[in-house]
Amino acid sequence: MAGLYIHIPFCKKACHYCNFHFSTSLKNRKKIISSMIKEIEIKSIGYEDLIETIYFGGGTPSLLSIIEIDSLIKAVIDNFKISKKPEITLEANPDDLNTSKLKELSNSLINRLSIGIQSFNDQDLKLMNRSHNSFDSINCIDNSLKYFDNISIDLIYGMPNSNLISWEKNLNLALNWDLNHISAYALTVEPKTALEKYIKKEIILPLDEEFVYDQFNLMYDKLLDLNYINYELSSFAKKGYFSKNNSGYWLGKKYVGIGPSSHSFDGFSRSWNVSNNKLYVSDIQNNKMYHQKEKLTHVDQYNEYIMTGLRTMWGISLSNLQEKFGKKIENHFVKKSKKFIESKLLIIENDLIKTSKKGKFLSDGIASELFLINR
Numbered sequence: 001m002a003g004l005y006i007h008i009p010f011c012k013k014a015c016h017y018c019n020f021h022f023s024t025s026l027k028n029r030k031k032i033i034s035s036m037i038k039e040i041e042i043k044s045i046g047y048e049d050l051i052e053t054i055y056f057g058g059g060t061p062s063l064l065s066i067i068e069i070d071s072l073i074k075a076v077i078d079n080f081k082i083s084k085k086p087e088i089t090l091e092a093n094p095d096d097l098n099t100s101k102l103k104e105l106s107n108s109l110i111n112r113l114s115i116g117i118q119s120f121n122d123q124d125l126k127l128m129n130r131s132h133n134s135f136d137s138i139n140c141i142d143n144s145l146k147y148f149d150n151i152s153i154d155l156i157y158g159m160p161n162s163n164l165i166s167w168e169k170n171l172n173l174a175l176n177w178d179l180n181h182i183s184a185y186a187l188t189v190e191p192k193t194a195l196e197k198y199i200k201k202e203i204i205l206p207l208d209e210e211f212v213y214d215q216f217n218l219m220y221d222k223l224l225d226l227n228y229i230n231y232e233l234s235s236f237a238k239k240g241y242f243s244k245n246n247s248g249y250w251l252g253k254k255y256v257g258i259g260p261s262s263h264s265f266d267g268f269s270r271s272w273n274v275s276n277n278k279l280y281v282s283d284i285q286n287n288k289m290y291h292q293k294e295k296l297t298h299v300d301q302y303n304e305y306i307m308t309g310l311r312t313m314w315g316i317s318l319s320n321l322q323e324k325f326g327k328k329i330e331n332h333f334v335k336k337s338k339k340f341i342e343s344k345l346l347i348i349e350n351d352l353i354k355t356s357k358k359g360k361f362l363s364d365g366i367a368s369e370l371f372l373i374n375r
Contacts, residue, residue, distance in 0.1 A: 002049040003248045004080065006036065006072055007259035008058040009277055012093075016129045016198070017156075019190035021261035021275040022059040028277055033068050035284040036259050037075045042284075043256055043264075044079035051076065051256075052083040053245040055091075056110075062092035066104040072258075073109050080256075087150075087244040089114055094140035095132040106147035112243075113144055114183070117153045120173045121166065124159050127204070129194070141177055150241065152181035157219065158212035159187055160204050167215045171222060180241035184219055185234050186212050216361050233311045233363055250312045252305065269295040299372045302329055306370050310346075310363045315354030329372065336370045 010029065011022040054076055056069070073088065089112040090105065097105075097115070105113075119125055120134045132140075144151055155174060157167055174182060189196050189206065198204040220230060228236040232250050235243065248255060257264040260280035263272045271293040274280050283290035296304070302325050309316040322330040337353060340346040345359030345366060355363045 001052045001083070001248075002254040002256065003053040003055065003245050004051050004076055004256045004258065005055045005057060005245075005262055006061075007257065007262040007273075008056060008061040008064060009260050010058065010063050011060045012063070012095075012131045013129060014194070016127065016194035017187060017190065019193050020059065023277055026063070028281065029068075031281045031285075032260070032277055033064075033071065035281045036072060038284050039258050039290075040072070040075040041079050043258070047080060047256070049081070049254055050083050051080045052086055053248060054086055054088045055245040056089065057091050059091075060093055060096070061090050062096035062101070066101075066108060069105075069110065070108055087112055089243070089245055091116065093130075093132060094136040097140045097144060099143055102143055102147045111148075112150040112152070113148050114152045114154065114243075115140060115144065117141075117174070118156045119159065120170050121159075121162075124156075124162070127160065128156070138173075141179075145177065149180070151179055152183055152237075152243065153179060155182065155184040156187050157184055157215040158207050160207055162207060162215070163211070164214055164218055168218060168222075171219055175222075175226065181235070181237045181243065182223065182228065183235050186216065213361050217357075220357065220360070229313065230360070231313045233360055250308045251314070252308060264291075268301075269293055298325065301325075303367075303371045306333070307364070307367045310355055310367045310370075313354070315349070315352040318351050318353065332372065333370055340366055340369075 007021070009022050009032065010026055011024055013024060014022075054073065056064075056072075061069070069090070076082070088110050090110045091114045093116050097113075116130075117137045117140075118128060118130060120137055122134050125133060141151075141153070153174060155170065157170075187195075187207075189199055195204065199206055223236045224230065228238060229242075230236050231242050232246065235246060237243070252267075254267050255263075255265050257271075257273065260273055260277050261275040263270060271291045273291045274283065280290060282288075305321070305324070306316065316333070318330060318334070321333060337346055340359065341348065341353075344356055345362060346353055347356045347359075355366065359366060
């Protein structure tokens, strides 16, 4: 089984925290869509794995017309082997999902929406430079639920000037709809973003990590009390509504990336397309090399297994660790993890080692100390 990711490199405006590849100019839209279709055809040649998820990410995929979305889905179905009921997700901004667009999407093969709410606080949204406001968000969710059951919303915590009271108010509003999936991310300062520039100039002061941790704990307790399952650090879902696409990433499944800046993984190597719309179109249309590739070493594969495993409810299987990487590497992991077990950041459940509630928020840092270094 594998997933297929389609990167739509367009946005109405640049969010201050985002360093993903996109353009605010739509003038080459048709050329890029046709190039994506050609890339789908190229990458399908000789590809035998069954595609079980199709994910439209970006950028802002909801900027596409229903005709453009359908043409890309059709290209995938016509060229790849597809499972009987693939999960097909569209990332969307609230201001794009009017009633007309929702009706069209509900009549397409899209069966899951991931809506970028980020916050119900207008002050937060202005700081992020989002293109919608809280009224748009509320109206969007109300209308989306008339057409879709499988809906996820994105939220961001750890915002400057926020506190437990403001974050809980944000959460409580999100929980009014009893949605089946919520993704919540701590605000991170990415390089070459407006947010990084404002923080360096001290125009914005980041929230202390201890307060961010308090917000995570508040969210974790509240969502678990409401029967959400924290299946991955930033992902909470009701039973039966885990994102199949995102779960595939965390479980090390293969995936095919389509579009400028998209990544692909075949189990042993990773490749990525050029992060430039004009170059991407030129290379695809002229049948040139349009991606870079690296083969993952044994150590790379171990490090990725540790990083992804500790972020999830599935943890690290000691028997799988030994089977995949050998007794020597398993011994390294057991030895290095001992101090985290003693400090109750990691816990042992039969064959599995997982992060405790206390360790979840620190999982990336813990993983880095369990890594091996390529020599």
